[in-house]
Amino acid sequence: MTSTAQEAGTNVSTLESPGAEAIPEPKKFAMVASKGGLDEVYPILIMGSTAAALGWDVRVFCTFYGLDLVNKKRQKKLKVSAVGNAASPPPINGLEIKVPTIIGMLPGMNSVATWMLKNWMKSSNIPTFEELYDTCVESGVQFYACATTLGVMNVDMDDIVEGASCLGATAFLDFASEADVALFV
Amino acid sequence: MTVQMEADKVLDCTGLLCPIPVIKTSQAIKEVEVGQILHMIATDPGAPPDMEAWSRQTGHELVDNTEEDGKYLFWFKRTR
Numbered sequence: 001m002t003s004t005a006q007e008a009g010t011n012v013s014t015l016e017s018p019g020a021e022a023i024p025e026p027k028k029f030a031m032v033a034s035k036g037g038l039d040e041v042y043p044i045l046i047m048g049s050t051a052a053a054l055g056w057d058v059r060v061f062c063t064f065y066g067l068d069l070v071n072k073k074r075q076k077k078l079k080v081s082a083v084g085n086a087a088s089p090p091p092i093n094g095l096e097i098k099v100p101t102i103i104g105m106l107p108g109m110n111s112v113a114t115w116m117l118k119n120w121m122k123s124s125n126i127p128t129f130e131e132l133y134d135t136c137v138e139s140g141v142q143f144y145a146c147a148t149t150l151g152v153m154n155v156d157m158d159d160i161v162e163g164a165s166c167l168g169a170t171a172f173l174d175f176a177s178e179a180d181v182a183l184f185v
Numbered sequence: 186m187t188v189q190m191e192a193d194k195v196l197d198c199t200g201l202l203c204p205i206p207v208i209k210t211s212q213a214i215k216e217v218e219v220g221q222i223l224h225m226i227a228t229d230p231g232a233p234p235d236m237e238a239w240s241r242q243t244g245h246e247l248v249d250n251t252e253e254d255g256k257y258l259f260w261f262k263r264t265r
Contacts, residue, residue: 027242050204053211054242125201135208 027056030176032184033066038078038129039117041069044185045132051181052139061172062164063146066185067153069133070143070164078129080117082109137163144172190249190260192224193217199256202229207239210261214245217263222248225259232257 029051033044044060051058060069068074082088082104103109121128127135137143144167145160157166176182196213198206206227217223225236233250236259240247246262 046204050207053204053208054239055211056242125205127205139208139211 027051027054027181028175028179029056029058030172030179030182031058031060032172033060033062033069034064035185036065036068036074036078037081038114039080040185041066041078041129042121042132044069045129045136047183048141049132049135049139052136052141056180058136058141059172059175060141060143061146061167061169061176062143063149063169067145067149067155070145070161071155072159072161075133075161076130078114079110080113082113088113190222190224192260193221194223196223196225198225198227198229198232200228203231203235206232207235210236210239211243214243214261214263219263219265221263223261223263225261227257227259228255229257232259236261 029048031044031048033041035041048058048060062069068078082099083101088099088104104113118128126132143161143164145155145157145164147166147168149155150157150160150166160166194213194217196209198209201209206225206229210223210225213225214223227236229235233252236250236257237247239245240261245264248260248262250257250259252258
């Protein structure tokens with residue numbers, strides 16, 4: 001195995017101009033996006049855009065609620081849930097008061113939590129969801145809509161953003177099996 | 186003491202957090218010729234290890250780096 005790899009390496013480098021190193025095959029990065037909260041898709045976009053900037057081949061399989069990531073109608077309306085997050089920070093910086101869960105259940109609280117996250121991102125100069133998503137697409141991150149989820153959630157391929165294609169778990173695992181990095185979010 | 190190096194292009198990432206400095210550096214390195222120097226300035230505390238990793242992953246040489254008045258300064262040489 002090793003000698004074959006070395007031979008292959010030698011062959012490639014002889015094709016290059018003298019002194020130039022052979023460009024290695026890009027690293028492969030497989031991510032499964034299974035959640036659709038704004039706070040839950042941000043890490044995917046940050047990891048994806050960073051890996052693409054390193055020249056990696058990045059592919060994201062959007063399944064279950066993660067399908068919203070590539071759903072035209074829902075992509076721009078992703079929200080942060082006000083309940084179910086034990087780590088949710090106090091609304092005012094420096095105040096060690098947590099908002100009781102029952103307050104999070106009131107109507108409109110998801111919008112408040114979403115507004116808060118967007119504000120933090122803005123004040124930290126982190127791009128918006130739309131900007132980060134566009135950066136991912138422009139830098140070659142490939143998004144896939146899970147075929148089964150399309151059926152389960154009754155979503156038509158017409159509702160999926162341009163550039164994202166429909167894929168089954170088997171085909172994605174085929175890519176993931178060769179990936180250098182694989183994450184489930 | 187770091188001698189300030191001549192740069193062919195300067196990229197100011199002051200105030201920007203991950204992943205923007207890395208993305209901007211990846212774009213900016215393509216705007217200099219092979220062998221030329223890109224000078225990047227950042228304030229993100231994650232920048233020193235991030236930019237070293239960026240150099241390892243992309244192969245562009247980190248010629249020098251230093252910290253000055255809370256700013257992290259990097260000089261990269263485009264290698265390919």
